[in-house]
Amino acid sequence: MNPQILFLFVLLLNLISISFQNPNPKSTPSLAHVELTNYGFPVGLLPATTVLGYTVNHTTGEFNVRLGGACKITLPPDNYVATYSKTIKGKIVKGHMAELDGISVRAFFKWWSITGIRSSGDNIVFEVGMVTAKYPSKNFDESPACEGKHSSS
Numbered sequence: 001m002n003p004q005i006l007f008l009f010v011l012l013l014n015l016i017s018i019s020f021q022n023p024n025p026k027s028t029p030s031l032a033h034v035e036l037t038n039y040g041f042p043v044g045l046l047p048a049t050t051v052l053g054y055t056v057n058h059t060t061g062e063f064n065v066r067l068g069g070a071c072k073i074t075l076p077p078d079n080y081v082a083t084y085s086k087t088i089k090g091k092i093v094k095g096h097m098a099e100l101d102g103i104s105v106r107a108f109f110k111w112w113s114i115t116g117i118r119s120s121g122d123n124i125v126f127e128v129g130m131v132t133a134k135y136p137s138k139n140f141d142e143s144p145a146c147e148g149k150h151s152s153s
């Protein structure tokens with residue numbers, strides 16, 4: 001085969017493989033996942049799931065994320081089970097989410113509603129009312145996959 005034909009052949013193979021590539025949802029983060037990083041948070045705070053809609057009022061910081069379904073994940077590093085409702089609401093400013101509604105975590109045999117999340121240096125601080133728990137942000141570098149179906153409430 002002469003080099004030119006070989007080149008065309010390789011090009012053609014590349015085009016075919018590109019057009020047949022299955023889009024991987026993990027490699028195409030939603031606008032909401034991207035916005036999370038714009039506000040100084042790691043993407044892993046939002047599970048790798050379908051985001052149907054996302055709004056933020058840049059004046060008040062009020063946001064609303066609509067997921068394709070409720071989602072259950074296991075939070076590193078202590079393996080607490082957390083659930084995400086279909087709708088997550090709250091107020092966001094750079095480095096802080098407040099008045100959160102829609103994320104619960106199971107610890108000490110009880111479900112706790114996470115009321116705020118703060119990004120502080122290399123740490124993520126979860127707020128449950130006045131109680132806080134701090135974890136290194138590197139635990140949240142990747143969006144966790146939802147674990148099976150969690151019945152929506």
Ligand SMILES: *[C@@H]1O[C@H](CO)[C@@H](O)[C@H](O)[C@H]1NC(C)=O
Pocket residue numbers: 057058059060
């Ligand atoms: C943002 O919120 C303010 C105060 O409630 C409201 O006046 C404004 O219209 C909102 N902006 C958008 C784009 O919804």
